[in-house]
Amino acid sequence: MAEQRWSVSRRSMIRGTVAMGFATAGAVAASALRTPSAQAAPSGPRVAVLGGGVAGLTAAHELAERGFRVTVYERRALGGKARSIPVPNTGAAGRPDLPGEHGFRFFPGFYQHIPDTMRRIPFAGNPDGVRDNLLSVSEARFARRGGDDFRMLPLSMPDASHATPEAFRETVGATISASLNLPAPEGLYFANRLLVFNSSCDARRVGQWEQTAWNRFVGGHQRSHEFRALLSRALTSLLVAAKDEIASVRTIGTMGEQFLGNPFQVGNDGPLDRVLNGPTNAAWIDPWIGRLRELGVEFVLGAEVRGLEVRDRRIAAAKVVGPSGANTVDADYFVVALPAERARTLWNDDVLAVWPELAAMDRLYVDWMTGIQFYLRRPADISRGHTAYIDSPWSLTSISQNQLWNRKLPEYGDGAVQDCLSVDISDWNTPGVLYGKIAKECTHEEIAREVWTQMREHLDDVGDTLRDADLHSWFLDPGVTWQPDQRRNVNADPLLINTTGSWACRPEAHGAVENLFLAGDYVRTNIDLATMEGANESARSAVNALLDVAGSTAPRCAKYRMYRAAELEPLRTIDADRFAAGLPNMFDLGT
Known part of the structure; x- marks a missing residue:
């Protein structure tokens, strides 16, 4: 089929003229940032946003509010890994299809970029827009195999920020020991490791802890089974799909600093553990797309980016294959908002000749963290929040949705579903208990049976919490597809996994290619983790860099820092x- 050209702007527009037009664009942007009402069609420079996940939608939002003409190109579905996925052909009698998803949504209180965007997405009846669709959950359950040992844990720690280091160790150590039923010496030891990281300066965090694996840092192999399961493995594989043997102390320690080091939630947007009050599309993504359309953003679906053309240290065009065949996209600026494994396929020799640092992205590691939903004929009385299945080979976590949603599950599907147990599978590389195979080598039916079995082993001895008779149906993320000839699955949506030393392989949002900007959770961010928050933060960095290059007078995107206890700053200076x-941290007594 003959190639078409999708013209996103006239290439004759010179950059001087672009910069001169920004006095008006800045005024429009300031107005847009103050009010949720729709503005007139934007008239500023054209931007092609390549990718319609959280990073791409964030970039489009920030740019459109500042008067840019934005077109988003997305090959599959807007929202990316954050979207809901209706279960096909399950709706009946006028009810919508059952809601499926890539994995359940988790919005910790230390997320600040995502909630800031949510406040600018109108939602009927919500003074604070989509942000008001977040609600807190009161507890987390840590279930053990056999159902004979679980804990309900408060999601905050007692205040120790104003205490001496000795009091910090004793207070936090005692709390950890009591909450997790660990021996007092192990709680005290872990509290000291937290103190070591929290009092470390930036140079040590990058120069030493970025190069050190979490398991080595906490001495996991020398501690009890309980310690390894809860404080080495759970903080990595269960929360962020990482492995404690390869995840960096810098990444996991930063999460520990937010979860355990900020008891009064100083600077947080809200309670520590929050979820949406409905399916993601209904509560967030669909209103967001509607708002972007109001701002003049255009969307091209079914458009897969295949390459970039470079001319004079600029991107001259993007090669896109869409519903009408091969096309060439022209724009003044290009934002690549694709996942790491897809973005790095675009770095051809011409791109790397100008921005050679991008070659390091080939060393970034991706793995799988994917969801499965179990639809139940009766409510699942498991916990009023998240449940972690500590001994599960596949590192399972779950949440019961119906108790949290405004629109209840009997209003979906055939009306028989009373609850949805949404489960994240974080380890696809360890043999399971039922078939003795890793998840990647199990058929979808085997995956469902294996996950169901692992959860039942954790919840009770007799199987009354999850009964086979209560299972209505299940739904595995369609990004995971079975290859019969290879007897294994492939995954269209892997997850970036932070490993030791990976910070050096992650690029900044802008480099030597003048009109190319990167937005994605692989870009360097303060949160330093593959999350929706990281995607949103990186998009703001990309937009701010674009505004600088364009000479824009529009307001810059707000950026937020992760919490660090101010009381420890003198220790970080030391x-x-x-x-x-060349000396160790003063509290580092080794493992």
Whole structure:
């Protein structure tokens, strides 16, 4: 089929003229940022946003509010891994299809970029827009195999920020021991490891802890089974699909600093553990797309980016294959908002000749963290929040949705579903208990049976919590597809996994290619983790860099820092001198 050209702007528009037009664009943007009402069709420079996940939608939102003409190109579905996925052909009698998803949504209170965007998405009856669709959950359950040992844990720690280091160790250590039923010496030891990281300077965090695996840092192999399961493995594989043997201390320690080091939630947007009050599309993505359309954003679906053309250190065009065949996209600026494994396929020799640092992205590691939903004929009385199945080979976590949603599940499907147990599978590489195979080598039916069995083993001895008779149906993320000839699955939506030393392989949002900007959770961010928050933060960095290059007077996107206890800053200053002198952190007594 003959190639078409999708013209996103006239290439004759010179950059001087672009910059001169931004006095008006800045005024439009300021107005847009103050009010949720729709503005007139934007008239600023054209931007092609390549990818319609959280990063791409965020970039489009920020740019459209500032008067840019934005077109988003997405090959599959808007929202990316964050979207809901209706279960085909399950609706009946006027009810919508059952809601499926890539994995359940989790919005910790230390997320600040995502809630800021949500506040600018109108939602009927919500003074604070989509942000008001977040609600807190009161507990987390840590279930053990056999059902004879589980804990309900508060999701905050007692205040120790104003105490001496000794009091911090004793207070936090005692809380960890009591909450997790660990021996007192192990709770005290882990509290000291937290103190080591929290009092470390930036140079040590990058120069030492980025190069050190979490398991080594906490001495996991020398501790009890309980310690390894809860404080080495659970903090990595269960929460962020990482492996404690390869996840960096810098990444996991930063999460620990937010979850355990900020008891009064200083600077947080809200309670520590929050979820949406409905399916993701209904509660967030669909209103977001509607708002972007109001702002003049255009969407091209079924458009897969295949390449970039470089001319004079600029992207001259993007090669896109869409419903009408091969097309060439022209724009003044290009934002690549694709996942790492797809973005790095675009870095051809011409791109790398100008921005050679991008070649390091080939060393970034991706793995699988994918969801399965079990639809039940009766409510699942498991916990009023998330449940972690500590001994599950596949590192399972779940949440019961019906108790949290405004629109209840009997209003979906055939009306018989009373609850949805949404499960994240974080380990696809460890043999299961039922078939002795890794998840990647199980058929979809085997995956469902294996996950169901692993959960039942954790919840009770007699199987009354999850009964086979209550299972209405299940739904596995369609991004996972079975290859009969290879006897294994492939996954269209893998997840970036932070490994030791990976920070050096992650690019900034802008480099030497003048009109190319990167937005995605692989870009360097403060949160330093593959999350919706990281995707949103990276898009803001990309937009701010674009505004600088364009000479824009529009307001820059707000950026937020992760919490660090101000009381420990004098210790970090001392640590900077010690690190420069080649000395360990003053509290680092080793493992």
